[in-house]
Amino acid sequence: MQELLERRLRPFALAALLLALVCLAMVRLPESTLSLLQRRSPFTLAQIGWAYRLMAFAALAQALYGGFVLLRPDHVEKARRTDPKLASLSRSKLTGTVARTAAWMTVFTLAYGIAAFAISGQRGGFWLFPSLAVAQGAWYYRQVGQVAKWMGFQPENTPDVRARAVWQREPPDYCPPIARGLVPVGRADADR
Numbered sequence: 001m002q003e004l005l006e007r008r009l010r011p012f013a014l015a016a017l018l019l020a021l022v023c024l025a026m027v028r029l030p031e032s033t034l035s036l037l038q039r040r041s042p043f044t045l046a047q048i049g050w051a052y053r054l055m056a057f058a059a060l061a062q063a064l065y066g067g068f069v070l071l072r073p074d075h076v077e078k079a080r081r082t083d084p085k086l087a088s089l090s091r092s093k094l095t096g097t098v099a100r101t102a103a104w105m106t107v108f109t110l111a112y113g114i115a116a117f118a119i120s121g122q123r124g125g126f127w128l129f130p131s132l133a134v135a136q137g138a139w140y141y142r143q144v145g146q147v148a149k150w151m152g153f154q155p156e157n158t159p160d161v162r163a164r165a166v167w168q169r170e171p172p173d174y175c176p177p178i179a180r181g182l183v184p185v186g187r188a189d190a191d192r
Contacts, residue, residue: 007096008144011103012137019110019137023130026123037121048120059112059129063136066105071098071143073150091151098147102140109133 041048069075076098080086086094113129175183 003092007092008099008102008141008148011096011100012141012144015103015106015137018107019130019133022110022114026117026126029123034121034123037118041119041121043119051119052116052125055112055116056128059109059132062105063109063132063139066102067136067139067143071102071140071147073147076147076150091154091156095144095148095151099144102144103137106133106137106140109136 043051076094080094086097089097109129110133113126113133116129117123117126
C-alpha cells in the first residue's frame with residue numbers, strides 16, 4: 001500500500017513546480033507590459049470585471065467538482081467497473097493515472113488565472129487563482145491518498161484469458177451452427 005501512496009507524489013510535485021514557475025514569471029513581469037496589456041484591452045472595465053468573476057466562478061466550480069465528486073473512491077470504483085481500459089489496469093497503474101489526472105486538474109485553475117490576467121492586465125487579480133490551485137492541490141493530494149488506500153484493499157486485476165485470444169481461421173470443413181440444419185448429414189460427407 002505504501003507504493004500506491006508514493007505514486008501520487010511525482011505528479012503533484014511537477015504541478016507545484018509549474019505553479020511556482022508561472023508565479024515567478026508573474027512577479028518578474030515588468031510594469032510596462034502590464035500597462036500595455038491594460039491599454040490594448042478590447043474590453044471595458046465593467047466587461048473585464050464580469051469576465052474575471054466568471055473565470056473565478058468556473059475555476060472554483062471545477063475545483064469543487066473534481067475534489068468532491070470525481071476523486072472519491074466510489075466514483076473510481078464505478079469508473080473501473082464500467083470502463084474496460086480502467087478495468088484492465090493494475091492497482092498501481094490506476095492509482096498513478098488518478099494521481100496524474102488530479103495533479104493536472106490544478107493546472108486548469110492556473111490556466112484560468114493566466115486567461116484572467118491576459119484579459120485584464122491586472123496582476124492583483126491573478127493571485128486568486130494560484131492560491132485556489134494550492135488549496136485545490138492539497139485537497140486533491142488527500143483525495144488521491146484516500147483512493148490509493150481504497151485501491152490497497154482491492155484485488156489485483158488479472159487479465160482475462162479470453163480477451164487475449166487471437167482469432168484463427170476455421171478448418172475447411174467447418175459449418176456454422178446456424179447453417180448446420182440446412183445441410184443434409186450425408187451430403188456434407190459426400191462433398192469431401
